[in-house]
Amino acid sequence: MTKENIKIIISYLDKLFPDAKTELFYENEFQLLIAIIMSAQTTDKQVNKVNKVFFKVFKNPDDWLKLWQKNIENYIKTVWFYKTKAKNIYRTCEILYKNDLNNFSTVEKLQTLHWVGIKTAKVFLAITKNTQVLGVDTHVHRVLNRLWIVKTKSPLETDKKVEKILKKEDLSKLHHTLIFFWRYNCTARNPKCDLCDLKQICKYYKKVILIKNK
Ligand code: SF4
Structure with a gap:
């Protein structure tokens, strides 16, 4: 993928989704971290449905004292x-009750919370601190591979490669525009290629969609 084509992709996504931002519901940074943990393998829509109720009683780490694990389970049981x-x-909550969340201000520090993976850490920091990192989930991985910005086999491999290919200043915004793009345009099944201006540079379109439609 040439630098010129990467520029075309980024500016197309910017034009498509100028106001892209997280669609997760939250009222403070602690709640955002919890919402991102909950959103693994679950749609933002479902997480928001739960959290509009759950976050009324669960506003900060102290609330774990009142809720306990079983009660948390009851609140979130419609989430995968x-x-x-x-x-x-x-x-x-046990950890953040004793340590300020602001002390976890880097990807590495957030990952010391062992159940916080690299994607969760990057998404959280991109949203809250505008840190120039790109959280790669399976969908972002798929779109980057369809466009052939990377040629990788797993989100983790994409994560390792993509930040070396893209300009640092593009990363945090790109996370949001890519998420909107896979959610509304370049969907896993039946991507809306007819409406997509990236057809001319998209490898997936040339190698799969065109051949399928012949
Ligand atoms: S041409 Fe189709 S597969 Fe390629 S990026 Fe656009 S929507 Fe996705």
Whole structure:
């Protein structure tokens, strides 16, 4: 992928989604971290539905004292893997009860919360601190591979390579525009290629969609 084509992709996504930002519901940074933990393998829509109720009683780490793990499970049981997530939320609260969240201001520090993976850490910091990092989930990984910005086999491999390819100053905004792009345009099944201006440079379009439609 040439630098010129990367520029074209980034400016196209910017034009498509000038106001892209997280669609997760939260009222403070602590709640955002919890919402990102909950959003693994679950849609933002479902997480928001739960959190509009859950976050009324769960505003800061002190609330774990009142709620306990079982109660957290009850609140979030419509979210995938709710038992594991309730346990991780509970453990996060135990730590953040004694340590200010602001002390976890880098990807490395956030990952010392062992259940916070690299994607969660990057998404959180990109949103709260505008840190120039790109959180790579399976969808971001898929789109970057479709466009052939990277040629990788897993989100983790993409994560390792992509920040070396893209300009640092583009990363935090790109995280949001890519998420909007896979959610609304370059969907996993039936991407809206007919409406997409990236057809001419998209490898997936040339190698899969065009051949399928012949
Ligand atoms: S042409 Fe299709 S597959 Fe390629 S980026 Fe656009 S929507 Fe996605």
